[in-house]
Amino acid sequence: MNAPYEAGPHEGSAPYYARRGGLPGILGWVTSTDHKRIAILYLTVILAFFFAAVVLGILMRIELQSPGPTIMQPQVYNQLFTLHGIIQIFLVVIPGVPTILGNFFIPILIGSQDVAFPRLNLTTWYLFLAGAALAFVSVFTGKGPADTGWTFYVPFSLRTVVNVPLATFAVFVLGMSSILTGINIVTTVHQLRAPGMGFFRLPLSVWGFYSTAWVQILATPIIGITMVLIIMERLFGIGVFDPAKGGDPLLYQHLFWIYSHPAVYIMILPAMGVISDLFPVFSRKNIFGYKMVAFSSLAIASVGSLVWGHHMFVSGQSDLAGIIFSLLTFLVAIPSAIKVFNWVSTMYKGSISIEPPFLYALSFVFLFAIGGLTGLFLGALSTDVQVHDTYFVVGHFHYIIFGGMGFGFFAALHYWFPKMTGRMYNKRFAVVAWLILFAGFNLFYFPMLILGWQGMPRRYFDFLPRFASLQFFTSIGAYIMVTGLALMFFNLWRGLRRGPKAPDNPWGGATLEWQIPSPAPAENFERIPTITQGPYHFDKTEKK
Amino acid sequence: MKGKANHGGAGPRTYLLVWAGLLALTAATVTVASLQIGRAAVGVALAIAAVKSTLVLLYFMHLRWEKRLLIKLAIPITLVTLAIFIGLTYTDVLRR
Amino acid sequence: MWLFICTEILLFGGLFLLYSMYRYKHPQAFHAASLELNRFDGTLNTAILISSSLTVALAIHFLRQDRRRQAMGFLALTLLAGAAFLVVKGFEWAEKFRHGLFPNSLVLLARDKGQILYFGLYFMMTGLHALHVLIGLGVLSAVLILINRSRVTAGRPVLLENSGLYWHLVDIIWIFLFPLFYLIT
Numbered sequence: 171m172n173a174p175y176e177a178g179p180h181e182g183s184a185p186y187y188a189r190r191g192g193l194p195g196i197l198g199w200v201t202s203t204d205h206k207r208i209a210i211l212y213l214t215v216i217l218a219f220f221f222a223a224v225v226l227g228i229l230m231r232i233e234l235q236s237p238g239p240t241i242m243q244p245q246v247y248n249q250l251f252t253l254h255g256i257i258q259i260f261l262v263v264i265p266g267v268p269t270i271l272g273n274f275f276i277p278i279l280i281g282s283q284d285v286a287f288p289r290l291n292l293t294t295w296y297l298f299l300a301g302a303a304l305a306f307v308s309v310f311t312g313k314g315p316a317d318t319g320w321t322f323y324v325p326f327s328l329r330t331v332v333n334v335p336l337a338t339f340a341v342f343v344l345g346m347s348s349i350l351t352g353i354n355i356v357t358t359v360h361q362l363r364a365p366g367m368g369f370f371r372l373p374l375s376v377w378g379f380y381s382t383a384w385v386q387i388l389a390t391p392i393i394g395i396t397m398v399l400i401i402m403e404r405l406f407g408i409g410v411f412d413p414a415k416g417g418d419p420l421l422y423q424h425l426f427w428i429y430s431h432p433a434v435y436i437m438i439l440p441a442m443g444v445i446s447d448l449f450p451v452f453s454r455k456n457i458f459g460y461k462m463v464a465f466s467s468l469a470i471a472s473v474g475s476l477v478w479g480h481h482m483f484v485s486g487q488s489d490l491a492g493i494i495f496s497l498l499t500f501l502v503a504i505p506s507a508i509k510v511f512n513w514v515s516t517m518y519k520g521s522i523s524i525e526p527p528f529l530y531a532l533s534f535v536f537l538f539a540i541g542g543l544t545g546l547f548l549g550a551l552s553t554d555v556q557v558h559d560t561y562f563v564v565g566h567f568h569y570i571i572f573g574g575m576g577f578g579f580f581a582a583l584h585y586w587f588p589k590m591t592g593r594m595y596n597k598r599f600a601v602v603a604w605l606i607l608f609a610g611f612n613l614f615y616f617p618m619l620i621l622g623w624q625g626m627p628r629r630y631f632d633f634l635p636r637f638a639s640l641q642f643f644t645s646i647g648a649y650i651m652v653t654g655l656a657l658m659f660f661n662l663w664r665g666l667r668r669g670p671k672a673p674d675n676p677w678g679g680a681t682l683e684w685q686i687p688s689p690a691p692a693e694n695f696e697r698i699p700t701i702t703q704g705p706y707h708f709d710k711t712e713k714k
Numbered sequence: 715m716k717g718k719a720n721h722g723g724a725g726p727r728t729y730l731l732v733w734a735g736l737l738a739l740t741a742a743t744v745t746v747a748s749l750q751i752g753r754a755a756v757g758v759a760l761a762i763a764a765v766k767s768t769l770v771l772l773y774f775m776h777l778r779w780e781k782r783l784l785i786k787l788a789i790p791i792t793l794v795t796l797a798i799f800i801g802l803t804y805t806d807v808l809r810r
Numbered sequence: 811m812w813l814f815i816c817t818e819i820l821l822f823g824g825l826f827l828l829y830s831m832y833r834y835k836h837p838q839a840f841h842a843a844s845l846e847l848n849r850f851d852g853t854l855n856t857a858i859l860i861s862s863s864l865t866v867a868l869a870i871h872f873l874r875q876d877r878r879r880q881a882m883g884f885l886a887l888t889l890l891a892g893a894a895f896l897v898v899k900g901f902e903w904a905e906k907f908r909h910g911l912f913p914n915s916l917v918l919l920a921r922d923k924g925q926i927l928y929f930g931l932y933f934m935m936t937g938l939h940a941l942h943v944l945i946g947l948g949v950l951s952a953v954l955i956l957i958n959r960s961r962v963t964a965g966r967p968v969l970l971e972n973s974g975l976y977w978h979l980v981d982i983i984w985i986f987l988f989p990l991f992y993l994i995t
Contacts, residue, residue, distance in 0.1 A: 785812050800823075
C-alpha cells in the first residue's frame, strides 16, 4: 500500500472485542453488526461443528480398523458417514473461510469500515445457526439421522424412513445463509473499496472471496430447489424423480451436482486467495503474475461451474455428456496449475522466511497438488470407471478439501492470529504440531488412494480381508493426524489466553490489515486511506 | 441497494405505453398458440415471453437508466448461467 | 436486491430445467395435459399481474414526487391485484382437485407418465410462484404501512423500490409460466 497508513491510537481504537456500551457480555456479541465480531461468532460455532465431525470421523476409523463390526452396526455406520459429510461440507467447509476470514478481513483489506450490509451479515449467522439446529434435530428425533450419504441420492432418499426432510430442509436454510453472504461480499467489494483501490490493486485474497461470492450467488439456488423437491417428493409424491411416474433419477444427480460441484470451488477459492497473500509476504517479493492469478480465480469459478457431470460418469448419462464434462474437467485444471506455478515462482529469488503460516502454505501446495492430480485420474472417463465410488475418491477429496481448504485455513489462522487476538502463539510448538499433523495426514489419506485403486468401495461398513492391513494403517494415520490437530488448536488456544502481546505487523506484510493495530480496533480506520500502489510492495515496510 | 441508483426519465405515460404493449403481446401469444405452427411454437412463445420480460426489466425495473455496471450485467449473467446449466444437461438427455 | 433477484431466477431455473427435459421427452402428453388447463383463467391472471406491475411502478413514481396519497393508492391497487391473482389461482387448483387431479392421486397415476410429470411440475411451479406472490403481498403491505407512518418517503424510497423490483420479478416468472403451461401446442 502507500507509504504506510499509520493508524495510531484514536477514538474507536479500543480492540474490537472490548466492551463498548450497548449490551453486556455475550449479548453484546450476538447482537453486534461489527463484521469482526460476526466473524468470531462464526468461528466459534464452526470450530465446534468441526470438532464434532472429527469425532464422528474417528469413530468411523475405529470401526474400520478391523474387518467386521468393531464398535457399531452397519446402519449406524451409514448414518455416521452421512452426518460427517453433512457437517463438514455444509457447516464447516463451505461457510468456513468466507464467513470467518472473509467477514473479518475483507473490509479491512479494501479499506472500508464494514461490509455493505452489516445487519444482513448478522442475519446470515442466525440463519446458519437455524440450519445447524435443524440438522441437530434431524439427528435426535424421529427415526434418526439420514443414512443416504450427504448426497441424498434418489430413489433411496425418497424411501428411507429416517429424517431426510429435516436434513434437506437444514441444507436449504444453510444455502440461504450462504447466498446472502455472497450478496454481501459482491456488493462490498464493488461499492466500498477505498479511494485508489482499483480492482487490480486488491489483495488476491479479496479476488478469491469475490470469485467465490459469485458462485455462492449463482449456484446455491439450485441446491435450494433440489432440496425442496426432495421434500415435495416425499410429502406429495410429485414424481419428478420417480421412474414409476416418468421421473428420471439421473436428473436429480444433475441438479444436485450443478450446485455441489461449484460448492467445492466455494471451498477452495478463498483458501487459494489467502495463500496468494501469504507467498509474497514470506518471500518478501511481489507475487509472480498478479493478473493471471486474479483471472485464474474467475476462471476456476466459471469453468468449474460447468464440470458437474464428472460425478456421474458411471450413472448412465450419455457418452456425449461424459466426453464434454471430462473435457471441461481437464480445462479447469489449467487455472489451478497457473496458481501453483505462480506461487512457486514468487518464491524464486525471494527472501524466504519459514514461519508457521508459511509452513502451512507450503504444505497446502503439496497436498493440493496431490489432490488435484488424483482428480485428473477421476476426470478421465476410462480410469474413472475403475475408481469411481472407491476409496480413491475418498482420498482425492480429502486431499483437496482437507489438505487444500483445511491447511489453507490453518495457514490463514496462523497468519492472521495476531491481528485477530493481539497475541502471538508459540511458534516452535506450532511447527511441531504441524509436523505431526502433516505426517499423520499423509499416513491417513495416501493409503486410501491405494485401497481405492485395489478396489475397496467407499461408504462400505465392512471389507475383504485383503484390504485389512491398509485399513488398519489408515486408521493409525488418522489417530496421529488428530493428535497433531489437537496440538495445533491447543497451541492457538494457549496463545490466545497467555501468549505475548503481538506487534502490529509481525510478518512484515504490506496489505492494509498490517497497517492497523493488533488486535484490530473496533473502528477499522481512523481515516479511510488512499491507495497508491499494489498490495505486495515490500521496499518500505518492515516488521514491527 | 444503497447509493447512487438513479431515477431516470420514466413517467406515467411511458409506463402506460409499456403496459399496453405487454397486454398486446399477451394477446399475441395466446393467438399464436391457436395457430398450427408445429414445432416452432415453443420458440415463438419463449421469444414473446422474452420480449415481455425485457420490457418489464428495462422500463418497470428501470434498467434502461441504470448506471451501475454490476446491475446491468447481473441479469444477463444469470440467464447465461441458467442457459448453460440447461444446455449441458441436454447433452445428456438428448443422447440417451 | 438485484443480486437476490438473480438467485430467485436460478431457484425457478432448476424447475425450468426439469420442465424442459420432461417436455422434450413427452411432447404429446404435455400438449394433451395442457388442454385441461383453463386458458381464460391463465390469460386473466397474466393480465392481472402485468397490471399490478404497472400500479407498483406508478406507486414508486408518485412516492418519489412526494405524492403520498397517490403512491399509497396505487400500492393498494397492487395488493388488490395480487390478491385477485391468488383467488383465480385458488379456483383453478380447486377445479383440478375436484377432478381428482393432484400429485399422487389415483386419477393422475392412472394416466400417461408424461401427464403425471406435467401436472407434477404444474403444481410445483405454480405453487412456488403463488408462494412468492403471497410473500410479495406481505412485503408490499408492510411497505404500505411504513409509507403511512412516513418511514418510507420520497427521501428514503429504497424499501418501496426494492419491494417493487421483487414484485416485477414475480410478474416475469409468470410471464414465462403462462405460455409454458397454458399454451402448449
